[in-house]
Amino acid sequence: MAQSFRMKPPMGEDNGWWWQQAAEGNLAIQRCKACSTLRHPPRPMCGDCQSLEWDHVVASGRGTLDSFTVLHHPQFPGFDYPLIIILVKLEEGTRFTSQLINCSEDAVEFGMPVEMVMHEDPDGFRLPMFQPAQGAHA
Amino acid sequence: MSQFLKDKAAIAGIGLTEFSKKSGVSELSLAAQATLAACEDAGLPPSEIDGFVSYTLDSTDEIELARTVGAGDLKLFTKVNYGGGAAVGTILHAVMAVATGVADNVICYRAMNGRSGQRMGQGISGQIVSSDLVHWSWYMPYGMLTPGSWIAMIANKYMHHHGVTAEDLGRVAISQRNYAQSNPRSFFHGKPLTMEDYLASKMIADPLRLYDFCQETDGGCAILVTSAERARDLQQKPAIIRGVVQASTRGQEQMTSYYRDELDSLPEMEMAAKLVYAQSGLGPDDINAACLYDAFTSEVIMQLESFGFCGRGEGKDMVRDGALDIDGRLPNNTHGGLLSEAYIHGMNSIAEGARLVRGTSTSQPKGVEHVLVSSGVGVPTGALILARD
Incomplete structure (x- = not known):
């Protein structure tokens, strides 16, 4: 099994929340609050409607x-x-x-x-x- | 697509260092030696160079190289992103400068101690957060640390979907290894490859075996771009730049575009094809030889489809028909390519493109009028068409 030297992701504003969800046991998918489009990997803006508002669903x-x-x-x-x-x-x-x-x-x-x-x-x-x-x- | 850049510029000089697994010199030294060789090839003193273009991955900055070779005052210094996807992109930037009068004589270069120094696939980690590092972090924690691992995901899907076999990949490796036998610069010179050897080679990232992978090389390569008019007065036959483009499509990632609708095609390469054909006024039937980017064998077969040499899923049939061999429909990577000559991130394939137009390849097919050269696969990329004057 993998040991502690697994390469850890850098935790930034755009992705840290997703790993926090994983830490809580969830596989999260980001969702645009304006047009409800799901997107992964997470990004700060919706490429379809340009909204900066998002939440997530648990897969x-x-x-x-x-x-x-x-x-x-x-x-x-x-x-x-x-x-x-x-x-x-x-x-x-x-x-x-x-x-x-x-x-x-x-x-x-x-x-x-x-x-x-x-x-x-x-x-x-x-x-x-x-x-x-x-x-x-x- | 504008044809403004068509035929405005040419490759007037190519310069290479020795290729090895341990150069024993700095990357700056390799870059300088390659640049000087390109200038000498063209018959132009380094003092007339007024522009430098390289890859963001290259460790040698433009002004370090300029001081080292004794270049003139610089009017253009820039770097192109995305690994091997930068290759013909450097030529595009040089051509834009030359065609608009921004600079006169531009050196595009790539120099790397790719085996003895920083190797590919060493992983990225640390406290720095950037959008690029966040991108890699969706893969690296899972142990996907190498280019082979990233490409294999697409190669496997493509092969599964279209019935491409291990032997088909082997045919690409063997075709290019055959070319290497007449090229003394090639790492595999004097070492032919049989299908038996190929199939027995170590599985690295299934379906990719050892001989599906390109070299790791220490070496440098420089390309001198100047106006077509000036190139005609220099000492080599000019390789006219009939078309050169960059291309990146919606949903593009670097190496891991796993979230687009299709997984078994190369949308960015299809875009590059469309643009470069429109710019040059040419089509696949006009292309006599190619240097299709070959970090991995599977990429060559996929690009035959992207560039319209055959239909979707028919790349394997072309390979089975011997299309890539010297007497085939599209002699490809006649220097041995990144697989068998050296991996200078595609810059050495641009040099081969110029040689094919000059008629000086160590495996020169007959009647070459137009040569297609492509940049890295699975990344933001580009395409170049060189033409005989």
């Missing part, structure tokens, strides 16, 4: 796998290899880049249903990961 955590790569080299300390990196199409419509866990390299498939698991590092840092969907929607 269900369910989605399907749009693409993936399995990383073998180079191997950075703290990560388990082969490392499965995925692009998830969330049920809400936005995409999210994450890691697939509890799944063997051979079992990864395009379009497979996945669900969010909030991962916690030994130092308490939390970030959303995914696993093959276990529930009825699978």
